[in-house]
Amino acid sequence: xxxxxxxxxxxxxxxxxxxxxxxxxxxxxxxxxxxxxxxxxxxxxxxxxxxxxxxxxxxxxxxxxxxxxxxxxxxxxxxxxxxxxxxxxxxxxxxxxxxxxxxxxxxxxxxxxxxxxxxxxxxxxxxxxxxxxxxxxxxxxxxxxxxxxxxxxx
Numbered sequence: 001x002x003x004x005x006x007x008x009x010x011x012x013x014x015x016x017x018x019x020x021x022x023x024x025x026x027x028x029x030x031x032x033x034x035x036x037x038x039x040x041x042x043x044x045x046x047x048x049x050x051x052x053x054x055x056x057x058x059x060x061x062x063x064x065x066x067x068x069x070x071x072x073x074x075x076x077x078x079x080x081x082x083x084x085x086x087x088x089x090x091x092x093x094x095x096x097x098x099x100x101x102x103x104x105x106x107x108x109x110x111x112x113x114x115x116x117x118x119x120x121x122x123x124x125x126x127x128x129x130x131x132x133x134x135x136x137x138x139x140x141x142x143x144x145x146x147x148x149x150x151x152x153x154x
Contacts, residue, residue, distance in 0.1 A: 045094075045130070046073040049137055049150035054119055056146050064116040069150060078104075082120045084111035097129050099139075123147040 051059055051067040059066070061083075069080040071091070078101065079088040089104030104124070111117065126147055127139040135152040 044132055044135070044152065045137065046071055047152055048154035050153045051120065051148060052136070052151050053149040054123055054147070056149075059116070061116065062113065064111070064113065067116065067120045068153070082106065082124075083116035084114060085109050085117060097131075099127065099130050101127065120148070 047070070049069045049071070051069070053059055064083040065081060067081055067083045069078060071078050073091070073094070076091045076094075077089065078091060079086065081087070085107040087104055087106035090102035091099065092102045093100040101124075106121075124139075124147070126141045128142045129140045129144070131138045131140065137150045137152070138146055139148045139150075141147055
């Protein structure tokens with residue numbers, strides 16, 4: 001009985017040591033650990049974000065809703081709102097710089113105007129890397145050009 005309890009305590013401690021500070025790929029298999037400062041960045045990334053800029057330009061909403069993004073690293077999923085439709089999808093890979101999203105689905109409502117939602121989705125599909133600076137999250141394309149910038153709201 002004592003051996004069983006000791007094993008459970010050890011197993012619990014080992015499992016507790018694994019956290020969202022890790023880098024995951026595909027089905028969530030652990031491939032590497034982020035270190036020090038990067039692990040804090042990974043914890044910050046796991047949250048709700050509101051869009052501030054697209055392609056470096058300040059967002060002018062008009063009658064559109066502000067797009068938002070919610071990242072769930074434990075489940076390797078994301079969801080949000082593009083200004084018109086809700087979207088949802090998976091994260092296939094993430095490390096301290098790169099992020100690869102899996103297939104992303106969405107509702108198919110028509111909103112007037114659609115320009116914010118259309119531009120958001122065009123930019124979102126080009127994301128390859130990210131940068132965290134305080135409570136701001138920038139997504140960049142393969143050339144390092146800023147696509148979307150979010151501010152943490154939760």
